[in-house]
Amino acid sequence: MAQKGDLMTARSDIRVLDATLRDGGLVNNFMFTDEFVNALYRANVKAGVDYMEFGYKASKELFDVSKFGKWKFCDEEAIRAIVGENNSDMKISIMADVGRCDFRKDIIDKKDSVIDMIRVATYVHQMPAAIEMIEYAKEKGYEVTCNIMAVSNAQESDINQALEMVGKSSADGIYIVDSYGALYPEQIRAISDKYMEVAEKYGKFIGMHAHNNQQLAFANTIEAAARGVSFLDATMMAMGRGAGNCAMELLLSFLKNPKYNVFPVLKFLQEHMLPLQAEGAVWGYDIPYLLTGRLNQHPSAAIDFSRAERTDYAEFYTDLLDK
């Protein structure tokens, strides 16, 4: 697949999606203040961000609402309390995990909702359930993506089959998700080419969601873009589970389209992200995440290691090697 775009021009197909509340919510159990969410919404609109993801549509049967902030559930009224009718050029997305949501109950008709896009997150072995959700959300009138998680840990033949399944579905887009932050740019380019082939065959777009375990989230995001991937996930100050994501400030500094403006993002970082960190929210690149990323493992062991304030990296590495 040929390179798409270059470092001097802007590509009109690029869409930036802010996933701060959704992936960042995994850091603090979605306990964001309304003031924070309000300011984030306004900063994103000013910065020219194309989509803002408010959180998950998680099942209230499976998860205790008293233990999480409201953005794990993303009730229609909660979003409207922030955005009103969302009279802006920015669209609103939420994520729904296969097997963790009551989509038939919680996903209402698009005409009654301020949500524009539903991203269905799935592991490769859950594809039939994902397709069911995709078709349901599509019928309700939403833009829909299929986010196939943990690709670094899936068999390539399974991924190929999954891509054919989504290709034939009504989904608008398919996301490359490097959940473990395990992939190098060279791999991302090859994976992007594979996904782009499906995109061109079936008329879908491809997105990239990166994790920063090996300090490659930004690099992998722009390398994917150079292969034609157009939906790019980022979060403020890279807030996200474990090592975090691709930083919005890096991505908007990189993109050449004059509609993007990093200035409101910088303001938001100093006024809202630094206080969040000062209050104790912890995320971002650190040695334990490098090690789980390198070993292509879920970051949970690294998260536990960090929470325990351990620094015996060598012993941790030995333990991981035994897993």
Next chain:
Amino acid sequence: MAQKGDLMTARSDIRVLDATLRDGGLVNNFMFTDEFVNALYRANVKAGVDYMEFGYKASKELFDVSKFGKWKFCDEEAIRAIVGENNSDMKISIMADVGRCDFRKDIIDKKDSVIDMIRVATYVHQMPAAIEMIEYAKEKGYEVTCNIMAVSNAQESDINQALEMVGKSSADGIYIVDSYGALYPEQIRAISDKYMEVAEKYGKFIGMHAHNNQQLAFANTIEAAARGVSFLDATMMAMGRGAGNCAMELLLSFLKNPKYNVFPVLKFLQEHMLPLQAEGAVWGYDIPYLLTGRLNQHPSAAIDFSRAERTDYAEFYTDLLDK
């Protein structure tokens, strides 16, 4: 230029150079304890690192020896106090800046020195002086490299001419140096191809020295390697001026040659780098460095901003735009 190597095999031409004392010394004025330097030497040997750079050969006429640690000057005896006769497979390098060293006085015959390689650091406008130093050091019997700094800020035609000059010199290798951390992987690939052409024409090797302003130091280092660049600089926990460098722990985790071992590096980080940070040494990726990197400026303004413990990123950005 074709890709060299792949993600499954090891390349025998790769050399890893630890620049912790040299670039990290710019953070703490080279005030490392002997215990730290001893432990670093031993960790590097155990980890299979190919070269360890002890610091600069700076002029004692130009710099007040009472204001810097000894690794700014790298006296022969200082190095020998750590390494003895250096009975290891690891080689020792020092850096000499054009215009900041008394090379005729301070660079002695190789037969009397435990140093193996001298890296001549130069800006592109100082090439004649660099060539003079290169030939001098080469005559004395050393391996010699020419490290052309701040390439992101130089005219391409000047770089081309400088490369021809070093090509025709006795230097063994030429380094790509992204002093400002301004370059994207796409640019690094093109620059690597250009340098590799000169390398093949004149029988030199090419090296990569990256800075982490945009969280691209590791990505740019491995992308350069994939284009044939073989000498790779890294530092422990990425310690280096401003945003720091490519992290040794990331690089050794990536390389496939079984001679490299990340375990002693992890031990060193927990036992020596964390205490160094706890004592107040500050380096590494942060928003102000992203902004100077993005604007292709020297990190000095960002270093001042950080030292002043300022967090008004937006105002800082506005100021930078005026420069």
